[in-house]
Amino acid sequence: MLKGTEQNDDLELRWPGWSGVGRLIWRVVRLRCPYCGRGPVLRHWLGMRERCGTCHRPLQRGEHDYFIGSMMFNLVLSEALFIAVLALLLSFLPPPTPWDALERWIPVGMIAAPFLMFPFAKLTWLGFDLLFRPDRPPRRGRPA
Numbered sequence: 001m002l003k004g005t006e007q008n009d010d011l012e013l014r015w016p017g018w019s020g021v022g023r024l025i026w027r028v029v030r031l032r033c034p035y036c037g038r039g040p041v042l043r044h045w046l047g048m049r050e051r052c053g054t055c056h057r058p059l060q061r062g063e064h065d066y067f068i069g070s071m072m073f074n075l076v077l078s079e080a081l082f083i084a085v086l087a088l089l090l091s092f093l094p095p096p097t098p099w100d101a102l103e104r105w106i107p108v109g110m111i112a113a114p115f116l117m118f119p120f121a122k123l124t125w126l127g128f129d130l131l132f133r134p135d136r137p138p139r140r141g142r143p144a
């Protein structure tokens with residue numbers, strides 16, 4: 001089992017440590033570059049730049065269909081947003097609970113949430129991948 005920042009060179013995977021995970025989450029929440037913590041990283045809300053505006057490191061890893069994995073994060077983040085908003089509404093709305101209004105507006109929220117969470121999901125996916133597969137120079141004797 002890997003401990004701390006110990007690396008497994010055979011698998012090219014490494015555990016970044018909890019501080020690395022916390023730093024990544026903080027950068028993603030602020031829609032910042034996972035490498036440098038600055039930006040900009042978005043062209044518009046639904047489009048990510050090819051390179052960070054500050055450090056110019058690639059935000060695309062050059063793999064076909066790379067961001068398909070971000071769909072999983074988008075689903076999880078959208079559901080988490082839905083649960084948080086519903087819990088807040090049910091906690092702070094005075095009785096009686098307006099179930100008719102909730103029945104009308106919850107589907108609207110469920111459609112809107114994936115669009116709201118889209119850039120966060122893409123940056124989370126990129127950051128998650130970078131945590132375990134950081135950019136490094138290719139090793140000698142290996143194809144690039």
Ligand SMILES: [Zn+2]
Pocket residue numbers: 033034035036037038039052053054055056057
């Ligand atoms: Zn950057």
